[in-house]
Amino acid sequence: MLKLCLIGLGNPGSKYNKTRHNIGKEWLLDASKKYSANFVLKEKIQAEIAYSHSDEILWVIPNNFVNNSGRTLTKLMKNINIEEDKIIIFHDDLDLNPGEVRLKEDGGHGGHNGLRDIFEKTGSRKFLRMRIGVGHPGNKEMVSNWVLTKFHPTDKKYIDSAYDKCTTVLDLIFNHEFSEAQKILHTK
Numbered sequence: 001m002l003k004l005c006l007i008g009l010g011n012p013g014s015k016y017n018k019t020r021h022n023i024g025k026e027w028l029l030d031a032s033k034k035y036s037a038n039f040v041l042k043e044k045i046q047a048e049i050a051y052s053h054s055d056e057i058l059w060v061i062p063n064n065f066v067n068n069s070g071r072t073l074t075k076l077m078k079n080i081n082i083e084e085d086k087i088i089i090f091h092d093d094l095d096l097n098p099g100e101v102r103l104k105e106d107g108g109h110g111g112h113n114g115l116r117d118i119f120e121k122t123g124s125r126k127f128l129r130m131r132i133g134v135g136h137p138g139n140k141e142m143v144s145n146w147v148l149t150k151f152h153p154t155d156k157k158y159i160d161s162a163y164d165k166c167t168t169v170l171d172l173i174f175n176h177e178f179s180e181a182q183k184i185l186h187t188k
Helices: 021-035 064-079 113-122 140-146 155-170 170-174 178-186
Strands: 002-010 040-042 049-051 057-062 087-093 102-107 127-131
Touching: 002 021, 002 178, 021 087, 021 155, 040 087, 049 064, 057 064, 057 140, 064 113, 087 113, 102 155, 102 178, 127 155, 155 170, 155 178, 170 178
Parallel strands: 002 057, 002 087, 087 127
Antiparallel strands: 040 049, 049 057, 102 127
């Protein structure tokens, strides 16, 4: 029985590798290696998927662009019997500084077009979210370009440290010990 589904948002294609918008996808792909999760393409849901933990944990990397992520979530929820509150979406977050990570339950999209698309297409906001700080360019007009650029080396150091912190709480998350994971992630 499926206990949890992890979804990493990011754009397809190598030109988007290591960009701010792809951090959810890249963190999930990297973390999955520890659990020997082997991804296979599932055209039906427009994603690559893998299982771990005796098929209780599902890892999902959508094949569509971030701003169209709702397509995969809709197909996934239609084809796999899982409640929204057992889905964790890993995504970039402009409202958090590089190095900050928050596990959030429910809430709005905060201007994130991928989350907006997911909420609109699924009709739900009950997803858990791993918010990964990528910082803000300081000007709203620059956001679209900002999320498609790579991290400055100084920020990369903070991002790597946050990733390490995130991977230490994955086993807590897999056991649905969300408040314990939040205590670790939210403490500086």
